[in-house]
Each structure stands twice: as C-alpha cells, then as structure tokens.
Amino acid sequence: MIEKSLKQLSGMLAAKDVSAVELATEYLGRIKANAALNAFIATDEARTLAQAQAADAARAAGNAGALTGIPVAHKDIFCQQGWVASCGSKMLKNFVAPYNAHVIEQCDAAGLVTLGRTNMDEFAMGSSNENSAFGAVLNPWDRKAVPGGSSGGSAAAVAARLAPIATGTDTGGSIRQPASFCGVTGIKPTYGIVSRFGMIAYASSLDQGGPFGKSAEDCALLLNVMAGFDERDATSLQHDKEDYARDLDAPLAGLRIGLPREYFAEGLAADVAKAIDAAIAEYKKLGATVVDISLPNTRLAIPSYYVIAPAEASSNLSRFDGVRYGHRAADYDGLTEMYEKSRAEGFGWEVKRRILTGTYVLSHGYYDAYYLQAQKIRRIIADDFQKAFADCDLIMGPVAPGTAWNLGDKNADPVAMYLEDIYTLGVNLAGLPGMSVPAGFDAAGRPIGLQIIGNYFAEAKMLNTAHRFQQATDWHQKAPAL
Amino acid sequence: MKWEVVIGLEVHTQLTTQSKIFSPASTAFGAAPNTQTAVVDIALPGALPVMNRAAVEKAIQFGLAIGAKVNQRSVFARKNYFYPDLPKGYQISQFELPVVEGGAITINVDGVDKTINLTRAHLEEDAGKSVHEDFHGLSGIDLNRAGTPLLEIVSEPEMRSAAEAVAYAKALYSLVTWIGICDGNMQEGSFRCDVNVSVRPEGQKEFGTRREVKNLNSFKFIEQAVKAEVQYQIELIEDGGKVQQATVLFNPDTGETRAMRSKEDAHDYRYFPDPDLPPLVISDEWVERVRSELPELPAAMQARFVEQYGIPAYDAATLTASKALAGYYEATVAAGADAKLASNWIMGDVSATLNREEKDIVDTPVSAEALAGLIRRVSDNTINNKTAKDVLRKMWDEGVTDPNGADAIIERDGLKQETDTGALEAIVDEVIANNAKSVEEYRAGKEKALNALVGQCMKASKGKGNPGVLTELLKQKLA
Numbered sequence: 001m002i003e004k005s006l007k008q009l010s011g012m013l014a015a016k017d018v019s020a021v022e023l024a025t026e027y028l029g030r031i032k033a034n035a036a037l038n039a040f041i042a043t044d045e046a047r048t049l050a051q052a053q054a055a056d057a058a059r060a061a062g063n064a065g066a067l068t069g070i071p072v073a074h075k076d077i078f079c080q081q082g083w084v085a086s087c088g089s090k091m092l093k094n095f096v097a098p099y100n101a102h103v104i105e106q107c108d109a110a111g112l113v114t115l116g117r118t119n120m121d122e123f124a125m126g127s128s129n130e131n132s133a134f135g136a137v138l139n140p141w142d143r144k145a146v147p148g149g150s151s152g153g154s155a156a157a158v159a160a161r162l163a164p165i166a167t168g169t170d171t172g173g174s175i176r177q178p179a180s181f182c183g184v185t186g187i188k189p190t191y192g193i194v195s196r197f198g199m200i201a202y203a204s205s206l207d208q209g210g211p212f213g214k215s216a217e218d219c220a221l222l223l224n225v226m227a228g229f230d231e232r233d234a235t236s237l238q239h240d241k242e243d244y245a246r247d248l249d250a251p252l253a254g255l256r257i258g259l260p261r262e263y264f265a266e267g268l269a270a271d272v273a274k275a276i277d278a279a280i281a282e283y284k285k286l287g288a289t290v291v292d293i294s295l296p297n298t299r300l301a302i303p304s305y306y307v308i309a310p311a312e313a314s315s316n317l318s319r320f321d322g323v324r325y326g327h328r329a330a331d332y333d334g335l336t337e338m339y340e341k342s343r344a345e346g347f348g349w350e351v352k353r354r355i356l357t358g359t360y361v362l363s364h365g366y367y368d369a370y371y372l373q374a375q376k377i378r379r380i381i382a383d384d385f386q387k388a389f390a391d392c393d394l395i396m397g398p399v400a401p402g403t404a405w406n407l408g409d410k411n412a413d414p415v416a417m418y419l420e421d422i423y424t425l426g427v428n429l430a431g432l433p434g435m436s437v438p439a440g441f442d443a444a445g446r447p448i449g450l451q452i453i454g455n456y457f458a459e460a461k462m463l464n465t466a467h468r469f470q471q472a473t474d475w476h477q478k479a480p481a482l
Numbered sequence: 483m484k485w486e487v488v489i490g491l492e493v494h495t496q497l498t499t500q501s502k503i504f505s506p507a508s509t510a511f512g513a514a515p516n517t518q519t520a521v522v523d524i525a526l527p528g529a530l531p532v533m534n535r536a537a538v539e540k541a542i543q544f545g546l547a548i549g550a551k552v553n554q555r556s557v558f559a560r561k562n563y564f565y566p567d568l569p570k571g572y573q574i575s576q577f578e579l580p581v582v583e584g585g586a587i588t589i590n591v592d593g594v595d596k597t598i599n600l601t602r603a604h605l606e607e608d609a610g611k612s613v614h615e616d617f618h619g620l621s622g623i624d625l626n627r628a629g630t631p632l633l634e635i636v637s638e639p640e641m642r643s644a645a646e647a648v649a650y651a652k653a654l655y656s657l658v659t660w661i662g663i664c665d666g667n668m669q670e671g672s673f674r675c676d677v678n679v680s681v682r683p684e685g686q687k688e689f690g691t692r693r694e695v696k697n698l699n700s701f702k703f704i705e706q707a708v709k710a711e712v713q714y715q716i717e718l719i720e721d722g723g724k725v726q727q728a729t730v731l732f733n734p735d736t737g738e739t740r741a742m743r744s745k746e747d748a749h750d751y752r753y754f755p756d757p758d759l760p761p762l763v764i765s766d767e768w769v770e771r772v773r774s775e776l777p778e779l780p781a782a783m784q785a786r787f788v789e790q791y792g793i794p795a796y797d798a799a800t801l802t803a804s805k806a807l808a809g810y811y812e813a814t815v816a817a818g819a820d821a822k823l824a825s826n827w828i829m830g831d832v833s834a835t836l837n838r839e840e841k842d843i844v845d846t847p848v849s850a851e852a853l854a855g856l857i858r859r860v861s862d863n864t865i866n867n868k869t870a871k872d873v874l875r876k877m878w879d880e881g882v883t884d885p886n887g888a889d890a891i892i893e894r895d896g897l898k899q900e901t902d903t904g905a906l907e908a909i910v911d912e913v914i915a916n917n918a919k920s921v922e923e924y925r926a927g928k929e930k931a932l933n934a935l936v937g938q939c940m941k942a943s944k945g946k947g948n949p950g951v952l953t954e955l956l957k958q959k960l961a
Contacts, residue, residue, distance in 0.1 A: 079528045092527065099521055101528055198528040205757035233530050234759050312757055315560050318571020319525040323623065339564055362562070362752035371754060 001026060002161040003479070006070060006218045009164065013059060013069045020055035020069030024048050024113050027071050031116060031162045034482055037138050039147075039156040041076045042084055043116035051113045058111060067221065068111025073163035075154050076117040077124060078209075079198040080104045087200045088120040088132040088150075091320045091327045091346030101198025102230045103167060103209050110225045115163050118153030122348045123317065124171055124202040126150050127420050128410065129178070131350040136407055139181060140480040141446055145404035148178030151212070155182035158212045159447075160482055165222045166212040170434075171202050172305050173399070173424025175210045179436035180399035180449025185466065185476060186212045187219050190456045191431035192237035194223075195230030201316040203309035204235070206428040215476050216437065216466035220245035223459065239457065247460045248467040253287030255465065258392030262298040263423055263451075269402040275440035275448040276398050279469065283396075286468055293388045293395065300377045301425040306418055307361050307374035308429070313351075314358025320346060353414060382430035385453075394465060395453040398423055399436045403446035423451060433459050437466045438475040447475075483720070484684040487712050488692075489647045489677060490639035493654055494632045495664040496608070496672040497540045503607050503631035504531030504574060504759075511670050515613070515624035523610075523629045525569035530758050533558075537631035538762060540663035541581045541605050542772045544633060547661050547779055548600060550585025552769050556604075558759045562752040566623050567610035575634075577753045580604035581762060587637075587657065588781065589649040590799070598650050601636040605762075608632050633663065639678065639689065644708035648701050651675055655701075660780060660805045668699045675704055679711040680725070690715070691725040695732050695739055707732035710739050783808055791821035800829050807843045810850050817854030817885060820861050827857060831874055848874070849883035856888035865892060865899050869945055873897065900946045903955065906939070909947065910955045913938045924960060932956060 001009075001018065012018045028045055048071075055069035079085045079097035081104075086092045100108070107114075121131040129152030130136040137152040139145035140160035147156040151168030155178035158166050168175045170188035179186030187210050194209035201207060211222035223244045230236045257280065264273065280290060322328035322342030329341035347355070361370035388395060400420055410417040427434035433456070436449035450469075454462040470476045502509055505522035521529040545552040559577035582603035589596050610628035612621050635654065641647045655673055659666040666673055675698045680690035693715070695707045710732065715725050729748075730739040778786070780802045787798035787808075801811045807828070814824040832853070836843060856877065860870045869892075876882075876891050884890070892898055900906060914921055917938055923931035932953070939952040 079526070085527060087527065095527065097527075099526070196528075197530050200527040201758075203757075232532060234532050235757075311754060315562050315572050315752070315754070318562060318564065319527070319569060321564060321566075321571060323566050324524055324569060325526070335566065359752065362754050364750045364752075367752075367754070 002030070002164070003214075003477070004164075005215060006067065006164060006213070006221050009070055010066050020052040020059070020113055021049060023069060024052040024071050024115065027115050027163055030160075031157075034160055034162060037140055037143075037156055037160055037162070038135050039119055039137050039153045039160065039162055040073070040116045041086055041088070041119050041134050041153070044083070047082070048113060048115055055111050055113055065111050067225065070112055070165070071115045071163055072107055072112040072222070073115045073118050073154060073157045073166040074104065074107070075151050075166070075168050076120055077169055077200045078104050078167060079200070080114070080117070083114075083117060085117075085200065086133070087124070088122040088134060089346065089348070089351070090133040093133065093327070095325055097198075099198060102195035102228075102232065103199065103226050106225050106228060107167070112225065118151070118157055118166060120153055121150035121174075122351050123200070123313070124150040124169055124174055124207070125313070125350050125354055127173070127177060127417055128405070128407075129153065130407065130411060131348055133348055138407075139404050139446070140482065141183060142404070142444065144406050145446055146181065146407055148181030148404060150174040150178075151186075152178045152182075154212050155179050155184055155186065158182070158184045158214060159480060161479060164214070165218055167209060167222075167226065168212050169199060169207055169209050170428065171206045171208075171309060172428050173421050175212065176399045176424050176434055176436040176449065176451060177421070179212060180451075181404040181447060183438045183441075183447030183449075183475070183478060183480075184212055184214060185216050185219050185435070185437055185470075186210060187223060187435035187459065187462065188427065188433060189223060189227060189459050190237070190433045191428075192235050193227045193239065193433075193459070195228070195233040195236045197230050197232040197236075201312075203312040204316060205312060206305075206309060208428070215470050216435075216463045217245065217248055217470075219435070220248060220460075220463045220467075223463075242460060244460050244463055247464040250464050251287065252283065252465060252468050255283070255288040255394065256291050256392040257283060257288050258291045258293035258388050258395040260293050260295040260298065260388065260395060260397055262295050263397030267401045267422075268398060269442070271442035272398050272400075272402060272448050275442075276396070276450055279439040279450045280396065282469060282472055286472060291392045293391055295381075295384050295388060295426065297377065297381050297384055298422065298426060301381055301429055302418060302422060304374040304377040304381065304429060305421070305425040306357070307370050308378065310354040310358030311362050311371050312358065314355045314362065317347075317351065317355055322346070350414070378429045381426050385426070385430045385432060385455075389455045394458070394462060397451050397453075399449040399451040400424070403442045403444070403448055427453055432456060433462060435462055435466060437469060438478070439473075440475055485681045485712075485716050486684045486686075487642055487644075487708075488639050488680045488682065488689055489641035489643075489708060491637045491641070491647065491650060492676040492678070493635045493651065494608075494674045494676075495635060495658050497537050497631040497633055497663055498665050499534055499536040499540070499631050501534055501536075502629035503534050503537045503605065505629050507629065509630050511667075513626055515622070515626060518626040519628070523569065523625050525571075531574060531756075533759060533762065534631065537605060538581065538764065539772060540631075541603065541633055542764065542769055543661050543663055543776060544603055544635070544658065545582035545585065546769070546773050546776055547657055548585030548587055550600065550603070551583045552764060553579060553581055553583060554764055554766075555579065556581040556762045556764075558605075558756045558762065559753045560756050563749050565609070566621065567612045567625070567628070569610065569625060569628055573607060573609065574756055574759070575606035576604035579761075581764070587650065587653050589646060589653045591643075591645050591649050596646065598640050599638040601638055603633050603635045606632050606634055639680075644705045644712070647677060647708050648705050651701055651704055656780065656803065661777060671699060674699050677704060677708060677711075679708055679715070681712060681715045681719070691727050693725065693728045693730050693739070693741075695730050696742065698732060703732060703734055706734070706737055707739060710737055714739060777805065791815060791825075793822055793825045797825040797829065801825060804843065810843050810846070813850030814854045814857070817851040819854035819857035823857050823861060824854070827853065827874075831871060835878060847881040847883075848877045849885075851885040852877060852882045852887045855885050859888055859892060863899060863948055863950075865897055866945070866947075866949055868940075869897050869899065897946065899948050900943055903951065906943070906947055906951055906955055909939050909942045910952065910959060913942060914956070914959060921960060
C-alpha cells in the first residue's frame with residue numbers, strides 16, 4: 001500500500017478497498033516504528049484518527065473529493081489550529097497555533113488527513129536539518145547522512161514511506177535540496193502561487209510553500225490543493241486556478257532544454273554530473289533538444305541571498321521577544337534583559353548568526369553597500385533567467401553540487417554549507433518555479449536529484465516533463481531499506 | 483542678541499477607518515484590552531499585513547486638499563525597534579517614498595496670512611499601549627490600538643513663533659476634520675503633535691540644533707511647550723552652553739520640557755522595504771474619483787461666502803472654522819434669514835452660548851430653521867434686537883427646532899414689538915415730562931442725550947417699543 005500513488009490510493013478509498021482510518025493507522029505505525037529517523041516533531045494519533053474517521057464519513061455520505069482520506073505530513077512551519085507550530089525552534093516549542101495557515105485550510109478542505117508535523121531546520125534556516133532544536137533528521141538512505149534542509153523531515157518522511165505526501169517550504173532550496181538528498185520529488189512553485197498566510201516567515205520575499213511526493217504526479221495533485229489566491233497574503237498572485245496535472249502525459253517532442261554552463265562547472269561531484277548527463281540523455285530519447293545557455297551571475301546568487309534572506313529574517317524574527325507567546329527566560333532583571341535572555345535561550349546558533357548578519361547589513365551606513373547591492377544583483381539574476389528562457393523552454397541541471405554529506409561534516413564551517421546552495425538560490429531570488437526529480441545514486445548509494453527550472457507559471461510544463469521522465473525511468477520508485 | 487525661533491511639526495492623525503490599516507480588526511476606541519486584535523495585531527507567527535484601501539483613500543483626500551502630489555507609487559518600509567507595545571518588533575511605515583509629497587496650508591496670525599509648506603504625509607500603523615497601573619510592579623500591554631491607521635503629516639520648518647505653530651496645528655486640525663479623515667478627538671489621541679524647535683541668531687542662515695517635543699495633544703500644550711523650549715534653548719546658549727539634539731517630553735503640570743533620549747542613544751531603525759507588502763500603486767482614476775468627491779474646502783468656501791452672501795471676509799473666515807458651523811450658517815440663510823444678520827447672530831449669541839456651555843455647533847438645541855425664523859422677526863420689526871436675544875435664550879432652553887418656534891414664543895409671551903404710534907406717543911410724552919435734564923441737554927445740542935431718552939422709552943414700553951419709531955417720535959416732539 002505504501003508504494004501506491006495518490007491516484008491509486010484515491011481509487012482504493014473510493015472502492016472501499018481501504019478506509020482512511022486504515023491508511024492513517026498504517027502510516028502512524030510506520031512513523032512510530034521509524035521514530036529513530038526523527039522525521040516528525042509531533043504526532044497526535046487521536047487527532048489523526050478523528051480526521052480519518054471524518055474522511056471516511058464524508059466518503060460514505062458521498063461528499064468526498066478525490067483526495068479525501070489521503071494522509072499528509074505537514075512541515076512544522078505551517079500554523080495549524082490546535083497543533084504546536086514550533087518551526088523547529090525552542091522559541092516556539094510550546095506555541096499552540098490558534099489559527100490555520102491557508103495551506104492547512106486548503107488541505108483540510110480537500111479531506112487530507114494530517115499525520116503529524118515534520119522536523120525542519122530552525123525557522124527554515126539550514127541545508128542539513130541539523131539546526132533543528134529537536135535534533136537532526138537522519139537520511140533514510142544512509143543514517144550517517146543528512147537529509148538536506150530545511151524541509152528535511154518532510155523529504156525523509158516521504159522517502160521512508162512514513163507519509164505518501166508532505167508539505168514543505170523553499171526559501172533558498174529547502175524543498176529541492178532535501179528532495180534531492182532523499183530521492184523524492186518536490187516542487188517549489190512560482191513565488192505567490194501558494195499563500196504564505198500562516199506560514200511562519202523566514203525571508204518573506206523568497207519563502208514559498210510546495211509539495212513533496214514520490215512522483216511528479218503526486219506533487220501535481222498536492223499542488224492543486226496547496227495553490228490558490230489568498231487575499232490575506234498581499235504577495236499572493238491573482239492567478240487563475242489551474243490543474244497542474246492536466247498536461248502530465250503530453251509528449252516532450254520539441255522540448256528545448258537549456259543547460260547552464262555554470263551549473264556544470266568546477267565543484268560539481270563526478271557522480272552527480274554523470275547522473276544528470278544520463279537524465280539529459282533520457283530526455284533526448286523522449287524527443288527533447290538541448291541548448292547550451294549561460295547564467296553568468298550564478299556565483300553571485302550566494303552573497304545576494306545571504307544578505308537579503310538574513311536581512312528579512314532579522315526583522316521577521318523580531319516578534320519572538322518573549323512578550324506575548326513563545327519562550328521567555330525564567331529570570332531576568334528588567335525589559336532589556338528579558339529580551340536578551342529570552343532570545344539568547346530561544347534561538348539556536350544558525351538563527352542567531354543570520355539575525356546578526358541581517359541586522360548588520362541593514363544598519364545605518366551599511367545598507368547601501370550590502371542590502372541595496374544585493375537587491376541589484378537579484379534583479380540581474382532574474383534578468384539572466386529571462387534571457388536564457390529566450391532560447392529554451394526549461395532549464396535543467398543538478399540540484400546540488402554533491403549528494404548528502406555526513407552529519408556533522410559541515411557544521412564547523414557555515415560558509416562551506418552556504419556554498420552547497422549555489423544551484424538553488426537563483427530560482428528563489430528570481431521567484432521562478434523549480435523542482436527536484438530523482439535521477440540516480442552516487443557510488444555510496446545516496447540519491448541524486450535533477451533540477452528542473454521553469455519560467456513563471458510553468459509548473460504544469462515542469463511536472464509534465466518530470467512525469468514523462470518518471471514513466472521512462474524508475475529512480476523515483478526506489479525506496480530505502482529501513 | 484536677538485533670536486529667531488524655527489519650528490516644524492510632525493502631526494500624527496488617526497484616520498477614521500472602520501478597520502485597522504493592515505488587519506480586519508476594529509479601530510473603535512475604548513474596548514476591553516486586547517479584544518480588538520486580529521492575528522496581525524498580536525503578530526502571531528505567520529500573520530501577514532494586508533493594506534486597507536480606505537486608509538489610502540483618506541491619504542489621497544488629504545493630499546488633494548493641500549494641493550500636494552499624490553505619488554502613483556509609494557513604498558511601505560519596516561522601522562525596526564524592540565518595544566513591548568510594538569508586537570512585530572517593527573512598525574510598518576513609509577520611509578523613502580511617502581504617499582503624499584509637498585502641498586501647503588495657509589495660516590493667519592494677527593490678521594496676516596502665511597503659507598506653511600508641507601514636506602510629506604505618509605501612512606503608518608500605530609503601536610499598542612503599555613499599561614503600568616494595576617499590575618503590581620509589572621506592565622500590561624493593550625494591543626487594541628496597534629495597527630490603527632495614522633497619517634503622519636510633516637511640515638517644513640517654517641514657523642517662527644509659538645503662535646504660528648499653534649495656528650498651523652489648528653489649521654491642519656480644521657482641515658483633517660473638515661474633510662473627515664480624522665475625528666479630531668485629541669483626548670483620545672486622534673491628533674498628536676511632535677514639535678521640532680530650534681533657535682538661531684537673527685540673520686543666521688543655518689538652523690540651530692533642534693530638540694523634538696513629543697506627543698502634544700492640545701493646542702495649549704503646543705504653545706506652552708514651544709515657549710518653554712525656546713526659553714530653555716536661549717538661556718542655555720546665552721549661558722555659554724550648546725543645544726544637544728534630543729527628544730523631549732513636555733510636562734503640563736510643571737510647564738517644563740525634559741530630555742527623554744539624546745542623539746547618542748537614538749535608534750538605528752534599519753529601515754527597509756516591507757517584503758510582505760507590494761508597493762502601493764494609486765491610479766490616476768482613483769485620484770480623480772477622490773478629487774470629484776472631495777467636499778468644498780474652507781478657503782474656497784470663504785471666498786464663496788463673501789461673493790454669494792455679501793458678508794465681510796472676517797465673517798466668512800469665522801463661519802468656515804468648521805464644516806458644521808458653515809453648514810449651520812448656510813442652512814440659516816437658506817431658511818430665509820438675512821445673510822449678514824444670520825452671520826451676526828451665529829458669530830454672536832449662538833457662538834457665545836455654545837462656548838459658555840462648552841458645546842459644539844452640532845450640539846446646538848436650536849435648529850438653523852428655527853434661528854432663521856427668529857431672525858426674520860428681527861428683520862420685519864416684529865421684535866427688536868433685545869427681545870430677540872431673550873427669545874433665543876428661551877428657544878435654547880426649550881430646544882426649539884420648529885421653523886415657527888420663535889413666532890410661537892413671541893405670541894405666547896406677548897413679546898411682539900409695539901409700533902403703534904398712538905400707544906408709543908403717550909410713552910414719549912411721559913418720558914419727556916419726567917426727564918427734564920436729558921431734554922435740556924438734547925436741546926443744547928448733545929446728541930447722546932437722545933439715546934438716554936430712547937432707553938427710558940424702551941424701559942417704559944417693557945422692551946416692546948420699536949426703538950426706531952421711538953427715536954423718530956422723540957425727535958419730532960423735541961424739535
């Protein structure tokens with residue numbers, strides 16, 4: 001059952017071959033049995049089963065949607081009424097959300113059953129999931145390896161078949177990179193497609209929610225649920241509702257794939273290069289042509305991102321002051337000390353590092369040199385993508401320079417960790433959609449992801465492209481031995 | 483040495499929207515603490531601001547009313563600082579690109595007009611309130627006010643005295659309440675002034691170092707605070723000291739200003755464009771629609787009053803002090819009162835009574851139509867002026883709104899003026915007989931003596947005699 005696609009599960013639920021309660025029970029059992037992976041921060045069996053019962057009742061009453069009764073795991077970044085929304089932080093470990101994020105509302109309305117809340121890097125800051133206040137998630141393919149971040153719990157959960165689908169968010173690669181490291185499919189949509197209402201902000205101008213699944217098809221179905229205009233998010237786009245699964249089977253003949261030179265340059269691991277080359281060869285067989293393109297400022301995405309994201313984060317995280325909710329130090333003398341101690345105790349090192357960086361780059365006298373410069377680079381990077389799309393329909397390349405590294409390997413050197421984001425950051429800076437599709441394994445058996453980047457609103461095309469690849473290959477069907 | 487005072491004002495006007503500037507919570511004043519708070523106002527994780535277009539519309543109204551430029555594109559920025567009543571840890575305001583730029587307001591001090599230019603007006607959110615009573619050494623936070631829309635209106639430093647600063651604040655107050663973007667309730671903080679004051683030797687080009695007096699919520703305090711600041715700064719400099727840039731508070735009890743923080747510990751607010759809010763785009767169509775719906779403004783109305791009603795400029799200015807007063811005047815004239823008489827009565831007895839009773843024109847118990855009925859009876863000599871004052875008093879006490887209310891009181895109380903020459907002749911004869919001294923003086927050429935005689939006649943007629951008729955009769959008989 002755990003290898004079934006959403007379509008198959010939906011059919012089984014409709015045919016009463018399985019009930020939502022049975023499905024939820026199966027997955028809750030797997031979550032419990034694999035608690036060592038640390039993919040979940042919280043589960044609540046009673047709640048989950050109650051929701052599953054309601055789904056079964058809806059099906060029995062004949063007012064169910066296609067996905068009613070399908071289980072889903074939610075990244076701990078989405079506010080979900082009655083659940084703790086910790087965002088991977090000690091600061092919010094007791095914060096019970098009193099309202100639902102738009103994404104949660106949509107999932108609930110579609111009848112999806114919440115399995116639990118997945119682990120993540122604290123406030124979505126990190127590429128390895130080691131920054132969680134709840135401990136690192138282990139990569140199901142190799143427990144010595146990181147699962148990637150920040151949505152490492154969601155990626156690991158889908159990879160280990162602890163959930164058929166999961167929600168995530170991507171600010172600089174936080175869906176694509178863990179999807180790549182865990183061998184699952186994930187897509188970050190065009191900025192503004194998924195409402196940020198109720199999604200705890202890291203860097204507002206870059207944050208975007210998106211789905212994880214075993215396949216492009218499953219991602220398309222979950223994206224159908226997650227996407228949609230929301231007037232409570234001023235950056236939500238008034239884009240007509242679309243069916244992201246509508247073109248899954250469309251032929252790829254004539255598809256022009258752009259290969260950015262800069263994504264295949266120095267620093268790319270040989271195993272990864274080989275797998276991406278093989279994937280491209282597969283696409284040629286499917287009728288695509290390949291175009292050599294350039295994204296000349298790829299390198300600059302790193303400093304630009306690591307100025308803009310911390311700048312926004314330093315301000316976004318100011319609300320965690322111990323005054324109204326969240327962690328407050330037990331002992332303090334006066335207001336200033338309450339702030340200092342509460343924040344010093346509540347935040348982890350990477351969060352502190354980014355708050356400090358962000359505060360610095362916004363300071364009087366540094367703003368022009370850092371923040372404004374970074375914004376200029378951001379514009380240039382977006383322009384580079386538009387120039388590239390004049391010559392191709394989609395861009396492909398690796399998600400990351402290498403595969404999952406070992407837990408602890410890069411913790412001593414934050415800059416080395418930041419450099420791993422080189423291929424994912426540009427997409428966020430430009431607001432473009434990007435996805436990761438399983439495309440093989442390295443010599444050590446760690447998964448490799450193919451990145452597909454589309455122009456604005458190209459999600460259906462990208463999912464179609466990924467789906468055709470998954471029809472022709474079986475990388476996405478491989479599951480780790482647990 | 484002669485000193486010149488330089489003053490600029492930053493005024494926070496609370497906009498009269500139903501809901502907050504970035505949240506659907508109500509802006510009504512006085513609710514139980516923290517009951518008017520949406521997720522945005524408490525700054526829950528994941529909460530996002532959404533622009534309230536009603537607040538923008540009010541900013542456009544203001545821009546048009548002062549002849550300013552309404553920017554097609556303006557940007558919201560975050561002003562970052564920590565304070566318990568600032569739930570997000572930043573205030574959403576406008577920094578580099580405000581919604582309104584430029585414009586001017588004309589003030590009048592001692593009969594002289596002066597134009598004060600405005601720098602800008604920008605939209606921002608108010609903070610909550612810290613409550614220090616009743617918490618046994620702790621502080622409470624009330625976030626009902628957090629997110630209330632404000633328009634911060636910044637003037638150029640063009641005022642040169644406390645009187646000018648007050649005149650500017652009053653003119654601005656009159657305008658924002660006139661166009662209805664602010665309820666003007668200064669007690670509740672709807673109109674709060676920060677006053678920047680500096681002094682420089684007369685003739686010097688450069689400005690002196692300024693100190694900013696924060697949060698003045700009455701015109702009297704503005705005047706007192708400016709005077710206290712000016713005195714402090716001049717004395718400091720004359721004693722060999724130097725003014726340090728500072729934010730100061732005015733204590734109305736002592737009449738003194740006290741430094742709150744100096745430039746050294748000024749915040750670095752780390753302003754940057756708010757990524758949660760796209761730039762505020764205002765279309766020409768929107769501006770034109772607001773323009774077409776804008777009420778007639780005080781200056782235009784004054785000119786029209788002079789033109790249309792033939793009243794003096796002074797009257798027109800007084801009557802247009804508020805929209806309600808102007809409306810009352812126009813309604814009185816429309817109901818048939820003589821325009822100049824109506825002006826006299828409203829600026830005179832009506833305003834005096836309102837002042838005495840600390841009431842606003844909207845609270846007047848006598849309707850404009852009823853007042854017009856009274857004035858008509860003065861015009862047609864049914865009653866004289868003195869009787870009319872008494873009738874108005876009665877109308878006031880009885881709350882007369884009926885257009886014929888004055889007639890009813892005149893009839894009921896038998897106050898109709900006596901114009902019958904026969905009846906008045908007897909009175910005149912009697913007065914002449916009993917006031918030999920005045921008669922003598924009048925005949926000797928003292929015109930004033932006649933007034934005394936008329937007064938005696940009025941008294942004898944119990945106020946009902948027509949003074950004009952009595953004067954004529956006296957003149958005839960004494961000729």
